[in-house]
Amino acid sequence: MAGKLISAVFGVLAVCFLLLPLVVILPLAFTSSQFLIYPIPSFSLRWFEELFTTPVWRDSIVNSLIIGAGTTILATVLGVLAALGLREKLNFISAPLNTVFLLPMVVPAVVLGVGMQILYAKLGLSSSYAGIIIAHTVIAIPLVIVSVANSLQGMDTRLELAAASLGAGPAATLRHVTLPLAFPGIMTGAVLAFAVSLDEVVLNIFLAGPGQRTLARQMFATLRDSISPAIAAAAFLFIAGTVLLTLLVLLARRRFSGAR
Amino acid sequence: MVDYHIRLDGVTKTFGALRVVDNLRLDIVRGEFLSLLGPSGSGKTTILMMLAGFQDATEGTIYVDGHMINDIPSHRRNMGVVFQSYALFPHMTVAQNVAFPLKMRGVGRAEIDARVNRALDMVQLAALSERRPAQLSGGQQQRVALARALVFEPGVVLMDEPLGALDKQLREQMQLDIRELHGRLGLTIVFVTHDQSEALTMSDRIAVFNKGLIEQIDTPRMIYDHPATRFVAEFIGETNLMEGEIAGREGGEALIRLDSGGMLRVRDRAEFDAGRRVLATVRPEKVELSEAPAAINSIPVAVTDSIYQGDHLRVQLQGPGQRLVARRDRRAAEWTPGAKINATFAPEDCWVIVP
Incomplete structure (x- = not known):
């Protein structure tokens, strides 16, 4: 009984610790005040209006969406291919290759940023959308690989043998059997890739020019010079977007498992 | 073809x-x-x-x-x-x-x-x-x-x-x-x-x-x-195996001298010469049980267990130097453990293989 009480109290505290920062910042998005402070004098949508009308903010939102979309597509395609390839226990290369693919998860972003800055200068990719998308893809790929590999691991390999025996060549088996069954993992990987791209600041500082300033980067910059409630509004957008995406994935997974 | x-x-x-x-x-x-x-x-x-x-x-x-x-x-x-x-x-x-x-x-x-x-x-x-x-x-x-x-x-x-x-x-x-x-x-x-x-x-x-x-x-x-x-x-079904060697032939049947003593008359297989080591196999359902010894292929045994299995009775037997098993119709006598009886079978129900 006491044990149950303790774990309940601990659980509530943990949830508070995770959610309080959000609860604190979110109402400020609707303040009418010039400053990021409590109490809120009255509610207004002026900071959202500012977000969508001021060129700096609006461009940063658009940039985030462009770069996020590009990263999601690139990282998902490459990650799925890598996960499929790494499944084959071909030879002694597979295991080391797996480690290499997952390395960007543990390498500090600062280190990656410095390295890429030097490389990009030589390749002429500095301050370009392509450069940022590639950089974000590098850190997003491991997440896609892990979630897709997870899906593939849970799959009965005999399903693919069965497909072959029924007349499906390798391409048809991939299209009709393997990919549909890996779909939940692919969806999860794609959302994670988008979230990572949205959230990335360090690589952007090193690699992006003013033309590729993203929402996260803009929030970071704004924090330093003017603490405007526009940051809270941006944070609100961020959180709303993330929750929406998560719900989308949950829905897709539910539909899929309901289909089972 | x-x-x-x-x-x-x-x-x-x-x-x-x-x-x-x-x-x-x-x-x-x-x-x-x-x-x-x-x-x-x-x-x-x-x-x-x-x-x-x-x-x-x-x-x-x-x-x-x-x-x-x-x-x-x-x-x-x-x-x-x-x-x-x-x-x-x-x-x-x-x-x-x-x-x-x-x-x-x-x-x-x-x-x-x-x-x-x-x-x-x-x-x-x-x-x-x-x-x-x-x-x-x-x-x-x-x-x-x-x-x-x-x-x-x-x-x-x-x-x-x-x-x-x-x-x-x-x-x-x-x-x-x-x-x-x-x-x-x-x-x-x-x-x-x-x-x-x-x-x-x-x-x-x-x-x-x-x-x-x-x-x-x-x-x-x-x-x-x-x-x-x-x-x-x-591997296929259950069987009784008895080791011995071919002792000779008589009237289209082969004679096997069992290692445990006693002679068996079995279905002849021409490819086995006298003196050849062989295994005589008899399926449990071909083993008959009787109180009195039979004229041929009679092995004295003691009942060690008698198990009711619904459609048949499984009788475990201890013979000289080896165990045997018989499947009998359950309407036949309920053989009680310890009974001294005889196991017997027809020559054509005994198949000889090399060990």
């Missing part, structure tokens, strides 16, 4: 130093139901995997209809495969599963529908065509797998312990269903199992495997009544 549908010629499969299948020669007759029977690790499943094209033969050649198929990939072999784990596609309905091989072959929509319906009717599942595999019982799933493997009318169907995951009653029903389908459709079926009674029930011929080699290949009747080796005699 026998019409060989499939021929394996010197087929060997090795995994590292392990020879799972060793220089196998096997002809499979068109339209026959051939069981590959053996304990796990005897190479029977590996043979099926090579036939289906899931694994390559290390050496040797596989022919179908006289054409070598070693280099033909699975999806062009046109063989139906039924797995123990069913291997139904979980994201498709029953109807979509059965339609899959037809779709892969570019069959038109209307014809697909007609053939899927016919295949599902055949396995009595037409009512469940819109269900997903997870909503079906194990037996229903296996029937869907069967319909899926038959709907594209392959000449050969390969089955890898397809009934292994089902409970006993359902398994026996499915055995009869598959046997009936085989007779009706005239298919060549290669059926892997480790269940000897399943093999006896279903097969035209049984190939008994041990350590990558065929110990014996013959009809169920010959395999049971005339096992070629000790392994076959012990």
Whole structure:
């Protein structure tokens, strides 16, 4: 009984610790005040209006969406291919290759940023959308690989043998059997890739020019010079977007498992 | 002339130093139901995997209809495969599963529908065509797998312990269903199992495997009544084995001097000369029990246990130097443990093999 009480109290505290920062910042998005402070004098949508009308903010939102979309597509395609390839226990290369693919998860972003800055200068990719998308893809790929590999691991390999025996060549088996069954993992990987791209600041500082300033980067910059409630509004957008995406994935997974 | 549908010629499969299948020669007759029977690790499943094209033969050649198929990939072999784990596609309905091989072959929509319906009717599942595999019982799933493997009318169907995951009653029903389908459709079926009674029930011929080699290949009747080796005699059904040597011949029967003392008169096999070490085998249901000794083949025994098994009585016996077992009709005397009686059998019920 006491044990149950303790774990309940601990659980509530943990949830508070995770959610309080959000609860604190979110109402400020609707303040009418010039400053990021409590109490809120009255509610207004002026900071959202500012977000969508001021060129700096609006461009940063658009940039985030462009770069996020590009990263999601690139990282998902490459990650799925890598996960499929790494499944084959071909030879002694597979295991080391797996480690290499997952390395960007543990390498500090600062280190990656410095390295890429030097490389990009030589390749002429500095301050370009392509450069940022590639950089974000590098850190997003491991997440896609892990979630897709997870899906593939849970799959009965005999399903693919069965497909072959029924007349499906390798391409048809991939299209009709393997990919549909890996779909939940692919969806999860794609959302994670988008979230990572949205959230990335360090690589952007090193690699992006003013033309590729993203929402996260803009929030970071704004924090330093003017603490405007526009940051809270941006944070609100961020959180709303993330929750929406998560719900989308949950829905897709539910539909899929309901289909089972 | 026998019409060989499939021929394996010197087929060997090795995994590292392990020879799972060793220089196998096997002809499979068109339209026959051939069981590959053996304990796990005897190479029977590996043979099926090579036939289906899931694994390559290390050496040797596989022919179908006289054409070598070693280099033909699975999806062009046109063989139906039924797995123990069913291997139904979980994201498709029953109807979509059965339609899959037809779709892969570019069959038109209307014809697909007609053939899927016919295949599902055949396995009595037409009512469940819109269900997903997870909503079906194990037996229903296996029937869907069967319909899926038959709907594209392959000449050969390969089955890898397809009934292994089902409970006993359902398994026996499915055995009869598959046997009936085989007779009706005239298919060549290669059926892997480790269940000897399943093999006896279903097969035209049984190939008994041990350590990558065929110990014996013959009809169920010959395999049971005339096992070629000790392994076959012990693997198929239960048997009593008595060691001895050929002492001579008399009146078309061979005489065996048992190591435990006593003489047996058995069905003669000309290939065994006098002095040859042999094993005399008698099936438990051929052993008669009586209080008085019989004129021939009479072994004095003591009853150690008498077990009621519903349709028969299993009597455990201790003879001179060895144990015996008899299956008796339960209406006969209920032999009580400790009773001193005699076990006997007819010469023609005793089959002699080399040890």
